[in-house]
Amino acid sequence: MLRKKWSMLVLLLAAVVSAGCGKNGDGNAAPGNASGSAANEGTAEQTAVVDSKTLKAAQEKGYITIGFANEKPYAYKEADGTLTGEAVEITKVILKRLGVDEVRGELTEFGSLIGGLQAKRFDMITAGMFINPERCQAVLFANPEYSIGGRDRRQERESAQSQEL
Numbered sequence: 001m002l003r004k005k006w007s008m009l010v011l012l013l014a015a016v017v018s019a020g021c022g023k024n025g026d027g028n029a030a031p032g033n034a035s036g037s038a039a040n041e042g043t044a045e046q047t048a049v050v051d052s053k054t055l056k057a058a059q060e061k062g063y064i065t066i067g068f069a070n071e072k073p074y075a076y077k078e079a080d081g082t083l084t085g086e087a088v089e090i091t092k093v094i095l096k097r098l099g100v101d102e103v104r105g106e107l108t109e110f111g112s113l114i115g116g117l118q119a120k121r122f123d124m125i126t127a128g129m130f131i132n133p134e135r136c137q138a139v140l141f142a143n144p145e146y147s148i149g150g151r152d153r154r155q156e157r158e159s160a161q162s163q164e165l
Contacts, residue, residue: 054123055098063102066091067122069110074128077107087126114138 058064068075075085083105092103113125131141
């Protein structure tokens with residue numbers, strides 16, 4: 001279970017690092033994926049460039065600023081002002097392994113995460129967020145970490161494809 005969570009967070013971080021660039025090369029919003037299950041990248045190569053630029057900048061600076069939804073137990077401040085929580089602590093470990101020594105977390109309301117990312121208040125965001133077409137127009141998403149209500153759309157699509165064979 002813990003290994004799966006780490007693997008999914010790595011995927012989440014890789015995609016969310018690029019989320020601040022949810023626009024294509026001409027400055028317009030990139031078209032969202034109709035299935036809502038994948039990032040809204042122009043091409044895999046463009047996404048890789050975005051990911052590498054954001055990560056490289058964070059490695060060079062030695063820190064990255066991340067927006068967290070103020071939701072206990074995922075991200076919250078202790079009485080002494082220390083930012084902690086499941087998402088915060090896992091993010092710190094993953095980014096440390098990627099060569100980013102410091103995570104500067106910013107707590108905000110959930111509804112302000114995407115806007116804050118677009119306004120460059122954060123370099124990336126991490127939160128449990130339902131993937132829908134409207135959000136896919138604004139940011140890039142990782143593959144879902146979990147789904148509510150059974151199978152995710154990827155599993156449904158794969159099942160439908162195997163039945164067609």
